Amino acid sequence: INNYKDKKVINKKLILKFKNSILFKNKDYLIINKWNGIASQGGSKINISIDDIIKKFDTEDSRLRLVHRLDKETSGIMILASNVQSSRHFYNLFSNRKIKKTYYAIVENKPSEKTGLFNNPIIEKGETMNAETRYKVLRKLNDNLHLLKLFPETGRKHQIRIHCSLNGCPILADSKYNNNSIYNDRTNSLFLHAGEIEFIDELGKKINIKAELPVHFRKYIKIDN
Numbered sequence: 001i002n003n004y005k006d007k008k009v010i011n012k013k014l015i016l017k018f019k020n021s022i023l024f025k026n027k028d029y030l031i032i033n034k035w036n037g038i039a040s041q042g043g044s045k046i047n048i049s050i051d052d053i054i055k056k057f058d059t060e061d062s063r064l065r066l067v068h069r070l071d072k073e074t075s076g077i078m079i080l081a082s083n084v085q086s087s088r089h090f091y092n093l094f095s096n097r098k099i100k101k102t103y104y105a106i107v108e109n110k111p112s113e114k115t116g117l118f119n120n121p122i123i124e125k126g127e128t129m130n131a132e133t134r135y136k137v138l139r140k141l142n143d144n145l146h147l148l149k150l151f152p153e154t155g156r157k158h159q160i161r162i163h164c165s166l167n168g169c170p171i172l173a174d175s176k177y178n179n180n181s182i183y184n185d186r187t188n189s190l191f192l193h194a195g196e197i198e199f200i201d202e203l204g205k206k207i208n209i210k211a212e213l214p215v216h217f218r219k220y221i222k223i224d225n
Contacts, residue, residue, distance in 0.1 A: 028086040033211040040069035076194025102196035118163035
């Protein structure tokens with residue numbers, strides 16, 4: 001009875017969209033390029049999430065599991081483990097900061113330096129936590145917009161969004177941390193993308209996966225490759 005109540009109807013188009021988002025797959029895990037606007041996991045105001053969709057791919061031998069999350073508004077690389085052993089492996093990698101993550105963002109205003117470190121503490125559940133995000137300014141776009149490459153050293157909630165906002169270069173179309181934007185971007189899509197990930201898998205193989213920038217980025221930059 002409980003299983004019946006929890007069962008959600010997933011649109012076939014969403015299942016196809018998920019399949020088309022897969023960048024890499026083996027028996028232990030798969031990596032997707034999550035699209036903007038879908039939550040990683042369910043909640044009180046969440047209808048359908050990635051966690052709901054992956055239940056449609058469960059078999060007797062394999063069940064996909066979330067091993068980390070992306071904000072609903074953030075697009076890009078997400079890892080999903082196919083078994084308990086793989087899930088534990090990624091848990092250890094994330095806990096020990098042995099996964100290298102690279103994000104891309106379009107921000108308003110240029111940071112004070114071309115390369116640097118944002119290290120403003122972030123409050124999580126009433127506790128002040130240290131947080132570090134390295135960054136590099138890739139290029140200036142039109143007007144006061146800049147394309148940044150960001151490397152989060154810690155994994156606090158909304159870390160990159162908060163760090164950019166606190167350092168005077170808020171992310172374009174960030175409704176939570178960029179309230180004074182001079183842009184009225186009608187895409188309603190956050191310009192933050194998890195573009196690359198690197199780690200050592202269970203077999204000792206170095207894995208490096210890239211996800212191309214989403215379509216809404218192309219309004220402001222030309223994609224060369």
